[in-house]
Amino acid sequence: MKRNTWQREAVRTELSRAEGFVSAQGLHSALHTSGSPIGLATVYRALADLALEGDADSLQSPDGESLYRACSTTEHHHHLICRNCGLTVEIEVAAIENWATEEAAKHGFTEAAHVIDIFGLCAACTALASARPTA
Amino acid sequence: MKRNTWQREAVRTELSRAEGFVSAQGLHSALHTSGSPIGLATVYRALADLALEGDADSLQSPDGESLYRACSTTEHHHHLICRNCGLTVEIEVAAIENWATEEAAKHGFTEAAHVIDIFGLCAACTALASARPTA
DNA sequence: TTTGGTGCAAATAGTTTGCATTGTA
């Protein structure tokens, strides 16, 4: 039987408070900042459980980190994520959903789950980047 | 100036020989099996270069590994990946490309890189699945 | 009380990097 601990609750809360996707590490430090002395391993375990139970959605960022977000079971939408500051904008397009499904079906695939997310630099970070170039 | 070494050539060759996506580690051991004493770091560096030059396509597997694939054309396309047998089908749709770019621009994002991949069960695996259910 | 959960630290896994050496241009 799953037990109800404040740690799980904290992770769940912080996850749903987050606008879009958050990394386990990010969520952990956010919790620490909020005063929770929760352990990193616990955060990982809680997130893994949430994902398993279907309460969280996860995807891999281009950098190879696992990102999680609270799963609004009903409808699913996609995100525009700033790779610098983490700003997330929700974008939803039924057209794309259909496209994905059809494209899969066209090739005989079933149980298609798509990963459609756009990583970029938000306006603010773009400005910063041009002010202080990386290279 | 980029130099032409047999190691690069080996990586390039092995990559195009592979049917679908391969991990750096997998490619490395495949090369070793073929008798190439190439170093793992070199494989990583070669793959990174190939991806940078646009000769290879890369994506993150659900396990967090970086997978690479020879990129036939200069344009980039997306994939339909069977989560059971690994069969990969390239799908390309200018419409989606544009959509992604526009959606990003609409929100002031720059340097947008999108992750659009569809994981599902290919026809063959679907048949197998119904014959011998997983759960 | 029972036993799953937690925290810490050590262990993994994948990938990157420093540096002396090698080989291409």
Add this chain to the structure above:
DNA sequence: TACAATGCAAACTATTTGCACCAAA
């Protein structure tokens, strides 16, 4: 000859796991 590329091993990052301890049921 000169300098990019290689190989090795150490360094890193993200994540997982073993284990003793704690607390929910």
